[in-house]
Amino acid sequence: MKLTICWLYGTTMNIYGDRGNVLALAQRCRWRGIDAEVVTLGVGEPLEPGRYDLFFWGGGQDREQIPVAEDIRGPKGEVLRAEVEDGAPLLAVCGGYQLLGAFYRPHDGPELPGIGLFDAWTIAGDERFIGNVVVDSDEFGEVVGFENHSGRTHLGPTARPLGRVRIGHGNNGSDGTEGCRYRNAIGCYLHGALLPKNPAIADFLIGAALRRRYGEVALPPLDDALEAAARAAAVRRALATR
């Protein structure tokens, strides 16, 4: 079996260790005997329908986000939306998450329209939310990460959050939500990197990709002792620093 992972805008939007998510997806496939190929797709490079099993999109600096926002508004965004509607798993963090909503309105400069995959929109706030985050999610249990964003993301009536913030600010610092879920797509503000410390989410994405490509496939468990230890350390630090 083989999964092909598409790392959207990986050369320009790879801030805050988000590459760790791609490593986690690929390694957790390989450790189970599943081949994993990672393809980085940049601005201007077409997204071929049906080629990819899993999508990852990380955060970037504001400057780097402008050409990307323009690129995703074209055919690439249409293909991505169709893939997600068809059940393709996707993880988007921070900048990528914002551009999957309706729009991102920065402090200065023009509003960046998103592709509206998530029923959400983002407006830049004054204070930057920086720090460790612990989220309680019905699907994935305790989720840990590190947030560093000034965008305030608001969820629309049809949107479902990833979870409730126990420690930290989350989507907007006021309604207690963090992230957004739609079909097999997850958007959130959790750097860290997220997936190595939260293997339940990594395995959810891999499982969804396998099912879509190969039908019902059992995902054998891995020894996640180190993952659990790193998670526990992150939660301890979140408690100590917020």
Next chain:
Amino acid sequence: MDPRLALAVMAGKASATLIRRLGRGGGTAAPGVVASRVDPAILDKLARQVAAGCVVVAGTNGKTTTARMLAGICACAGLRVIHNRTGSNLVRGITAAFAAQSSLTGRPRGDVAVIEADEAAFPEVVRRTRPRLILLLNLFRDQLDRYGELDTVAARWGETLRALPPTTIVLVNADDPALATLTEGLTAPRRTFGLRDGRHQLDQLPHAADAATCRRCGAPLTYARLFLSHLGDYVCTGCGYRRPPLDTAAREVALCGLEELTLTLETADGPLALRVGVPGLYNAYNALAAAAAALALGLPPVAVAEGLAAFRSAFGRIERVTYRGRRLVIVLIKNPVGFNEVLRMLEMGGAAPTLILINDLDADGRDVSWLWDVDAERLRDAPVPLYTGGIRGDEMALRLKYAGVPPERLVPLGDLPDALDSFVDDLPPDGTGFVLPTYTAMLRLREVLAARGVVHSFWQD
């Protein structure tokens, strides 16, 4: 005499003495706060009196080392140097250093000042010290939770640089495309340095490098030669902007294991052979920067050669200690680029069991996600065990696991001092081990080693 200034200097000195007597550390910053309370203009007043002027050294990596190299060269040239040599590089630390090195009448006891400035403090330090020379080393990703995005730092530096008078020389590492574009079209005169060397190239941009895009037009940069992170000989595929001509260049850089390096400096007055007592390509850049700064200040080439030959590493940057019969090589890691370069350097010295100590206190950066930007895959096939420790040692262990290090070579340990003891227990007698701590882990490690009589406290350094 300015009585208020004199009083401020005295207050600074007295509080530094008091802090040390109380055993509360090196007293490298708090005295600056006290002195500024007495006279808010103390730094401006003292800096103005320095006869040969102030040099401000800034950049993400190599500030402390480069400033110490330059101070050493100045001393070899017979100058008395005011210098924040412990690396306390915020305004308060710089003020404390000036107060400590001034007379009670408020006169600086130095002919020249070499000031290392923190990236965030850079604008204020420049405004208050009115430097004769600004030395810009590099801009890498570092502690995003504290400094914000690199673009934010660059924008603030740009404002400061554009406001400089023509009496300040801006000496810039032209191999850094971000710094090169930032220093175009200033009122202040610009001089450049960089590498002209085919021996130490990277095949591809490391993951830790910020996007190699042109800051003028946004198009990708291509590199004829890539030396370190995004430093190299570049040209923009869009607007054609390329690395500016080098006023001072280093060639024939020879890296001799973990001990030293040699290089040949191309100067306006011909070649100058240099030998430097620290290893690694990043230190070749530091030596090049210090040498170029010294030459820009008009110091004689012989002082440059002597100063660099006599140079020894700043505290914790690279240290060798013998502990319980084992040789420990301690190298500070601060950010992904630094970590990558340390791994690159250590490879040249042959493999040794390695203990990586990761803390996430304020001075380290509270966000450990940077570990995932490090090219830790370099360690996958190292034929030695890898140990992890510190407050976030488990995160490092996880990073190594996902880099493909097999479990039998991966040993997660707890925090100091136990991590050190277990690591040293595992080393063969007479064996060598590498210890790579983040900043506060390094402080803690030194504390442990000092308590056991192995190293001096850093303010005695």
